Every structure is written in structure tokens, then in C-alpha cells.
Amino acid sequence: MNSLVAEDVERHRATYRLEDQIGFILRQVGQRHAALFAAGIGSDLTPTQWAALSRLRDGPVSQNLLGRQTAMDAATVKGVIDRLTRRGLTETRPDPEDGRRLLVAITADGQRLVDGSLPNAVRITEDTLAPLSDRERKLLIDLLRRLR
Numbered sequence: 001m002n003s004l005v006a007e008d009v010e011r012h013r014a015t016y017r018l019e020d021q022i023g024f025i026l027r028q029v030g031q032r033h034a035a036l037f038a039a040g041i042g043s044d045l046t047p048t049q050w051a052a053l054s055r056l057r058d059g060p061v062s063q064n065l066l067g068r069q070t071a072m073d074a075a076t077v078k079g080v081i082d083r084l085t086r087r088g089l090t091e092t093r094p095d096p097e098d099g100r101r102l103l104v105a106i107t108a109d110g111q112r113l114v115d116g117s118l119p120n121a122v123r124i125t126e127d128t129l130a131p132l133s134d135r136e137r138k139l140l141i142d143l144l145r146r147l148r
Contacts, residue, residue, distance in 0.1 A: 033128045040120040040127075045113075048072060048080050050121070053089060053106060053114050060105035062095065089113060 018024050037047055045053070051070040055061070061069070067077035081104055084090040089110035095101040106114070129137045 029128075033124070036124045036127050040124040041117055045117075046080075048076065049084055050117075052077070052080050052084060052104075053110055054121070056090065056104060056106035057111065057114055060093070060103035062101055063092075063104050066104055084110065 034047065037050075041050060048070070051072075052066060055066060055069050063077055063081055064074070066072075066081070067074055070077065072080065081090055081092070085092065089107055090104055091107050092102040092104055095103050129140070132140060
């Protein structure tokens with residue numbers, strides 16, 4: 001190792017603290033939020049399943065578009081929809097505008113589940129952000145959106 005690289009490593013070794021790294025902090029916040037989600041929504045739905053059902057309240061969409069709208073890759077959204085469909089919470093039907101494409105829709109049972117869970121979903125967000133003032137909450141959300 002040359003002396004410039006060694007100096008750089010030493011400088012970083014002296015200043016790097018895991019607990020100050022954004023990825024570490026985001027993972028901890030994510031774990032806290034996941035625990036609140038599991039307690040509030042229950043173990044019957046994963047966050048990705050909730051995202052799909054929540055989005056499908058607005059109407060049927062293609063699986064591809066649903067994946068984009070919920071930040072899931074194609075394989076993940078397919079697995080999520082397959083599991084929700086097996087549970088009778090979603091269904092697929094031909095797109096009337098393009099018979100080659102299937103639309104994913106929420107079923108009546110899925111809609112009832114979402115409607116019954118919405119108060120808890122709102123509370124989960126409130127509990128996650130509880131340590132922050134209203135101004136800090138808005139700022140945090142705005143900053144995180146910029147990092148997407």
C-alpha cells in the first residue's frame with residue numbers, strides 16, 4: 001500500500017463510526033418501523049403485500065405498473081400478487097384494452113381487509129414519526145424523497 005492510500009485509510013479509520021453512517025441509521029429506523037408494522041397490521045400481511053393492496057384500492061392496474069408504483073421488481077411483485085391471489089385478496093382479469101395483458105384488482109375481501117387496517121396504518125406512521133415535531137416530520141419526508 002502506498003503512503004497516500006495508507007494515510008487515507010488511517011484518516012478514515014480514525015473518523016469512521018458505524019453508528020453515524022446513513023445506511024446503518026436507515027436500517028435501524030427500518031427495523032423499528034417493521035416492528036411497529038407487524039404489531040399494527042399483523043403477521044398476516046407483509047409490508048410489500050400491504051403496499052400492493054393499498055395501491056390497488058385506486059383500481060386495477062397491470063402487474064408491471066403495480067411493481068413500478070410500489071417500488072417492487074417484477075419477480076417480487078409477481079410473488080406478492082400470487083400469494084395475495086391464493087388468499088382471495090386480489091384477482092387477475094384480462095385488460096379490456098389489450099387482451100394480452102392481465103390487470104390485477106383487489107377483491108371485496110381484500111378491500112375489507114384494507115379498510116379495516118387503514119386506521120392502524122395511519123397509526124404506524126404516526127408511531128414511527130412520534131419522536132419528531134410536525135416541522136421535523138415534514139422535513140424528514142421531504143429529505144428522504146430527495147434521496148430516492
